[in-house]
Amino acid sequence: MLPLAYFQFNTHDRYEGSTRYQMDTLFRVFVLKELHGWAHETALVDYLGDRPKLCKRLGFETIPDQSTLWRSWNERFTTDLQETVETATRTILIKAQNAGVEIPREPTRKLRYHGEESSESELDDQTTLEQAEKITDHINRIVFPAFSLNRGESCEIHENAFWDLQTYLGLRERLAANEGARSFVYESSRDRTPLGHAHREHMRDLSISEIREMYRQAVNRLLSEVAETEQFFRAGIVAIDITEADPFTGDRTGYEDEIIGTKEKADEYAYQWATVQLVGNAVPIVLDARPVRKGESRLEIVEDLLASAEKMVHVDNVLMDREFDSQHVLEMLSQRGLSYVVPKRMQTSEKAQAKRLLKRGTDRYETDRKLHLGQNEWHETTLIYRRKEDSEHDDHRQYSVFMTNCGSGHLTEYGYRWEIESGYRSIKRFMAATTSKDLGLRFFYFAFACLLYSIWRAVDLLVQVELTGEYEHSPIVTADNTLTLLKKETGIG
Numbered sequence: 234m235l236p237l238a239y240f241q242f243n244t245h246d247r248y249e250g251s252t253r254y255q256m257d258t259l260f261r262v263f264v265l266k267e268l269h270g271w272a273h274e275t276a277l278v279d280y281l282g283d284r285p286k287l288c289k290r291l292g293f294e295t296i297p298d299q300s301t302l303w304r305s306w307n308e309r310f311t312t313d314l315q316e317t318v319e320t321a322t323r324t325i326l327i328k329a330q331n332a333g334v335e336i337p338r339e340p341t342r343k344l345r346y347h348g349e350e351s352s353e354s355e356l357d358d359q360t361t362l363e364q365a366e367k368i369t370d371h372i373n374r375i376v377f378p379a380f381s382l383n384r385g386e387s388c389e390i391h392e393n394a395f396w397d398l399q400t401y402l403g404l405r406e407r408l409a410a411n412e413g414a415r416s417f418v419y420e421s422s423r424d425r426t427p428l429g430h431a432h433r434e435h436m437r438d439l440s441i442s443e444i445r446e447m448y449r450q451a452v453n454r455l456l457s458e459v460a461e462t463e464q465f466f467r468a469g470i471v472a473i474d475i476t477e478a479d480p481f482t483g484d485r486t487g488y489e490d491e492i493i494g495t496k497e498k499a500d501e502y503a504y505q506w507a508t509v510q511l512v513g514n515a516v517p518i519v520l521d522a523r524p525v526r527k528g529e530s531r532l533e534i535v536e537d538l539l540a541s542a543e544k545m546v547h548v549d550n551v552l553m554d555r556e557f558d559s560q561h562v563l564e565m566l567s568q569r570g571l572s573y574v575v576p577k578r579m580q581t582s583e584k585a586q587a588k589r590l591l592k593r594g595t596d597r598y599e600t601d602r603k604l605h606l607g608q609n610e611w612h613e614t615t616l617i618y619r620r621k622e623d624s625e626h627d628d629h630r631q632y633s634v635f636m637t638n639c640g641s642g643h644l645t646e647y648g649y650r651w652e653i654e655s656g657y658r659s660i661k662r663f664m665a666a667t668t669s670k671d672l673g674l675r676f677f678y679f680a681f682a683c684l685l686y687s688i689w690r691a692v693d694l695l696v697q698v699e700l701t702g703e704y705e706h707s708p709i710v711t712a713d714n715t716l717t718l719l720k721k722e723t724g725i726g
Contacts, residue, residue: 245314252309258292259305260318267322270338272378273392274302303381307450312457362718364696365710369718372458372688372695379450382435390425397421398432399681402665409666433669436677444673445523448680449541452520452687456545459516459691464704470513471542472552472650473535475525476657477503478675483668490527491672496556504672506679509538510656512552512649516694516704517656519683520545524676532561539569550574550639552650560604563636564612572639574647577616579634587618587629596620599641617641652706659712660686689715 242256266277281288281296288296297305306315329336377396401421402413411429418426427435439447459465480501485492495501505525511518521541525534535557542548551566555576566573577583590598598618603611617635624631635644663682667674693710697703 242314245311246309247311248309254297254301254305255292256309259302259309260314261291262293262302263306263310263318264322264325267318268326268337272374273381274299274306275388275392277302300381307379307381308446312453316457360700361696361709362714364699365692365714366718368692368695368699369688369715372455372692375454375458376451376684376688379454380447382439390427391423394421394423394426395432395435397423398427399436399665400685403663403682403685406662407666409668413665433667433674437671437674439673439677441524441673441676444677444680445521445541448684449521449545451684452518453545455518455687455691459518459694462694462698462704464694464698465516469511469515469546469548470550470552470646470649471509471520471539471546471548472512472653473507473509473538473557474554474650474653474657475505475507475534475556476661477505478679479503483670485670488670488672491524492670493525493527504675506676507534507538508653508683509542510653511546512652513550513646515546516690517652517706518687518690519656519660522676522680522683524672530561531557531559532565535562536565539566539571550646552647554650558636560606560612563604563614563638564606567612567638572637574635574637574639574644576647577634577636579629579632583616583618583634584629587632587634590618590620591629591631597641602636614638615640617644619644656686659689662712685715692718 242260246256262277262281265280266274269276269280271277271280278296278299281291281293310318326336326338330339377393380396382392382395398410398414398417398421401417402408402410405413409429410432414427414429414432475496477495480495480503481492485502492502492504495503506522507525508522509520511520521538523534523537535551535553539548539551548571550572551574553562553573553575555578557575558578563573563575579587586598586600595618597620600616602614602616604614606612614636615638617637618632619635620631621633635647637644660679660682663685665678665682667678669675689710689712690708692715693708694704696710697705700709
């Protein structure tokens, strides 16, 4: 058995209080899972069920079920401990292979990044696609196991088939589950694939909190891969924004809290999703997403998303759209020690100031402003007026007004927000189509599309670093390239 007498597990155990299974026992069993290369816990449970003597040696009085093992790995084990399991497993496999011992699988080798030994490759389309294929396969094997349906035992259809189908739905724009499932039967290499209604039922069984937790686990794994490159900056800028689904035209009776008014047109309604995403010099990965419900304040939304983001990366600066123009949001960011740049909606005083600036021919102007928080409390910020070049207006609308607590030098960073809008266009392309009013199903489709988008951008970074040693924001691996590779990875076509 794996010797662990001198390993301190308590600092890596995120559970509090008494638990049924000891950490050293779970550590050994996850090393066993990794040794065989099983992507999901079901295979591990089946393996243990056929080997009572092994279970006794591991210290199991009863075999934990699949959902217990999934929660232990994803919620109880720290990221460092997960990496220790993977490192220990690779070492065991390599040592055993070198000693001529039969092993259950070939040891996985870490991808080589720039700076390690690698032969020079000519940067052409074929070379790019070959690298993208290798890296996409590697990323998929790491990221998708973070998702689990917590199904019962003895299920005939493999759980991976559900994620394959969901990926397939994203391969074709506006493809719904029923139609996609019928096509998937013929195009998939799998013997058994889920029907459309069964697929939707399983996705509807996932709660919003479960979807978000699985998404964050997947993104953390993605970040761990890109963080091995010198070109990835964990400290940086995040942008928080809200996007809308297509306008909802059906009867929303009973769903008024979820199908809410759109940002621009008061006579239309839509589902809305909020995201926090890396921007600036970092690869634009969506760190977290959540639904927006009627009655939720912008302060609640920003606090929630920032709490997730700050657990994954070091945040310096926050960029937001003018819908987050709230003194309470700005005060919260300052209290967290974060810088911000937010456009201000022009009220009477801002319009009057812009008219004076226009009359004087001033292109840029700064002034301090105190925003009232209530009960004689104030938030101090700086207003920056900036004249737009080639504006179509001939009045005060030539000016934009920004609020910041970090000086005018950071104003240029606000231009990074364009990545959010371009990202949303790609994300919506990856989304499966549905007419369902179920918020959980709608949100799952959006979150999974965010994951596909983040995988694409991460793959592009890793390919660029492998081939050129540098990272430019303009992708060399296109969304179409990634879709084609994902299609291949799911066994389609």
